[in-house]
Amino acid sequence: MTQQKALVLFGHGARDERWKEPFLKLQELIAQDSNVRVELSFLELMSPSLPEVVDQLAIEGFKTIEVIPVFFGQGGHIRKDFPAILDACRNKHPEIQLSAKPAVGEDLGVLQAIAKYCAN
Amino acid sequence: MTQQKALVLFGHGARDERWKEPFLKLQELIAQDSNVRVELSFLELMSPSLPEVVDQLAIEGFKTIEVIPVFFGQGGHIRKDFPAILDACRNKHPEIQLSAKPAVGEDLGVLQAIAKYCAN
Numbered sequence: 001m002t003q004q005k006a007l008v009l010f011g012h013g014a015r016d017e018r019w020k021e022p023f024l025k026l027q028e029l030i031a032q033d034s035n036v037r038v039e040l041s042f043l044e045l046m047s048p049s050l051p052e053v054v055d056q057l058a059i060e061g062f063k064t065i066e067v068i069p070v071f072f073g074q075g076g077h078i079r080k081d082f083p084a085i086l087d088a089c090r091n092k093h094p095e096i097q098l099s100a101k102p103a104v105g106e107d108l109g110v111l112q113a114i115a116k117y118c119a120n
Numbered sequence: 121m122t123q124q125k126a127l128v129l130f131g132h133g134a135r136d137e138r139w140k141e142p143f144l145k146l147q148e149l150i151a152q153d154s155n156v157r158v159e160l161s162f163l164e165l166m167s168p169s170l171p172e173v174v175d176q177l178a179i180e181g182f183k184t185i186e187v188i189p190v191f192f193g194q195g196g197h198i199r200k201d202f203p204a205i206l207d208a209c210r211n212k213h214p215e216i217q218l219s220a221k222p223a224v225g226e227d228l229g230v231l232q233a234i235a236k237y238c239a240n
Contacts, residue, residue, distance in 0.1 A: 007238055015196060016193075021193065022226065023192070029232060030235045036239070038238075068237070068238045072190060073131075073134055077134075104237055104238070107233075110233045110234055111145055111149055113229045113230045113232070114190065114224050118158075119127075119154045119156070
């Protein structure tokens with residue numbers, strides 16, 4: 001059976017496990033509204049890493065994976081670390097179409113929702 | 121003249137100046153839809169700091185300041201660093217009513233907007 005596309009949210013990670021809560025809620029919200037597989041991954045301090053998640057999805061036969069960086073700003077993590085991690089995943093799994101969206105902080109709808117929260 | 125309330129967005133900060141772009145857009149969006157003063161502040165690596173912004177707003181006569189942490193998760197920065205900074209600001213400026221919202225990642229509307237971006 002051909003697997004559906006998978007989405008992988010990519011966050012920074014933190015020492016405090018409770019930092020992950022909004023990511024778990026996001027995963028739930030996206031899964032509710034679509035039938036795609038949604039996984040979480042982290043740059044540091046939390047697991048799983050993005051390569052670990054891509055490895056697992058590859059084992060399960062997913063051929064299309066889209067990664068969404070759940071970061072506000074595009075600094076060194078998104079401009080340097082993230083492309084290097086993606087490249088390594090692509091080299092390891094040439095059979096997978098691995099794409100990435102801009103960071104969520106680039107989306108006007110997201111910024112408008114934050115602005116609304118701030119102003120209320 | 122009594123000054124209006126001021127909003128201060130509080131972000132992590134990064135070495136790359138371009139990291140600040142979504143925060144500048146947020147500032148613009150909030151200012152468009154309200155007539156409150158909106159300032160940016162950062163925990164580290166970028167300036168101004170939150171105490172610097174509060175000092176400036178105090179000089180200008182603002183009596184009510186609301187701080188909004190523009191963070192997804194609530195880890196050590198929000199649970200430990202942020203309350204300590206707020207307490208220091210309150211001790212220095214007892215004349216100001218200084219309040220803080222939960223991090224933007226706690227808001228369902230914000231998470232729904234991110235989920236929508238991820239799923240599209």
